Amino acid sequence: xxxxxxxxxxxxxxxxxxxxxxxxxxxxxxxxxxxxxxxxxxxxxxxxxxxxxxxxxxxxxxxxxxxxxxxxxxxxxxxxxxxxxxxxxxxxxxxxxxxxxxxxxxxxxxxxxxxxxxxxxxxxxxxxxxxxxxxxxxxxxxxxxxxxxxxxxxxxxxxxxxxxxxxxxxxxxxxxxxxxxxxxxxxxxxxxxxxxxxxxxxxxxxxxxxxxxxxxxxxxxxxxxxxxxxxxxxxxxxxxxxxxxxxxxxxxxxxxxxxxx
DNA sequence: GATGACCTGTGA
DNA sequence: TCACAGGTCATC
Numbered sequence: 001x002x003x004x005x006x007x008x009x010x011x012x013x014x015x016x017x018x019x020x021x022x023x024x025x026x027x028x029x030x031x032x033x034x035x036x037x038x039x040x041x042x043x044x045x046x047x048x049x050x051x052x053x054x055x056x057x058x059x060x061x062x063x064x065x066x067x068x069x070x071x072x073x074x075x076x077x078x079x080x081x082x083x084x085x086x087x088x089x090x091x092x093x094x095x096x097x098x099x100x101x102x103x104x105x106x107x108x109x110x111x112x113x114x115x116x117x118x119x120x121x122x123x124x125x126x127x128x129x130x131x132x133x134x135x136x137x138x139x140x141x142x143x144x145x146x147x148x149x150x151x152x153x154x155x156x157x158x159x160x161x162x163x164x165x166x167x168x169x170x171x172x173x174x175x176x177x178x179x180x181x182x183x184x185x186x187x188x189x190x191x192x193x194x195x196x197x198x199x200x201x202x203x204x205x206x207x208x209x210x211x212x213x214x215x216x217x218x219x220x221x222x223x224x225x226x227x228x229x230x231x232x233x234x235x236x237x238x239x240x241x242x243x244x245x246x247x248x249x250x251x252x253x254x255x256x257x258x259x260x261x
Numbered sequence: 262g263a264t265g266a267c268c269t270g271t272g273a
Numbered sequence: 274t275c276a277c278a279g280g281t282c283a284t285c
Contacts, residue, residue, distance in 0.1 A: 002280090003280090032268090060280075075280080075281080076280085077268085077279085077280055077281080078268095078278075078279045078280055078281095079268090079269085079270080079278095079279095097269090097270055097271075099270090121268095122268090122269065122270060123267095123268050123269050123270070123278095123279095124267090124268055124269075125267075125268060125269090125279080125280060125281075126280085127281095156262090157262090158262060158263090159262095162262075162263085165280090166262095167280085167281080174279075174280070175278090175279060175280090176279095249262090249263085250263070250264065250265085250279085251278095251279065251280095252277085252278080252279085
């Protein structure tokens with residue numbers, strides 16, 4: 001599913017290929033996909049005749065600026081993809097369908113030059129918003145400071161995993177990235193956040209950075225060390241211990257009962 | 262803060 | 274045929 005790393009890949013694709021092209025037409029056949037009262041007509045009015053001037057990202061939210069017009073926000077849910085002129089940002093998407101099916105195109109922006117940018121989302125869990133509000137998102141996980149990690153875990157008795165996945169506290173981390181980061185930090189995902197000692201907070205901060213750079217280099221959230229072991233009988237890549245499977249923060253969680261404490 | 266609903270393709 | 278995947282939101 002798209003987490004911070006995938007959205008960043010979408011952002012780069014958009015920046016590389018969709019900027020400064022005059023928008024001729026907008027198709028939004030799925031009214032469900034337009035959020036917060038936005039209608040197909042309003043989206044069309046906001047875009048047609050303009051051009052995209054920048055692509056930004058905050059957590060898992062992609063923000064595309066339109067020169068002199070309102071910004072468009074795109075959320076990709078867990079199966080959403082961005083396609084520009086038949087170019088995909090990713091080879092495959094974990095848990096998403098990798099079959100091409102134009103019926104899953106929820107929003108298509110056609111450029112005057114004949115190309116287009118489209119959001120393809122089989123499961124319709126994503127959505128497009130006009131002038132999205134980013135105030136309710138925490139700091140972006142890609143530039144998280146040690147001080148911010150300290151503030152994050154301070155005072156919360158929720159499982160540290162739930163805290164890391166709470167987009168209001170820190171934006172961009174999803175189930176897979178969090179499991180991999182906690183595995184790297186050797187911290188049990190179920191630990192109350194505020195029970196972390198200072199050296200564990202440091203380890204967590206380091207682990208989030210390492211996870212993002214390492215998996216980013218490998219090509220996405222699904223390239224984690226834990227990923228091949230996310231199944232019955234999966235083993236810890238460090239010490240070979242059978243992994244534990246639980247539900248924490250409402251999500252399936254894999255962790256090593258031996259070295260994650 | 263935890264839980265279930267939303268949505269639907271996939272694989273057993 | 275059905276459990277399962279999980280980002281987000283409403284509700285408890």
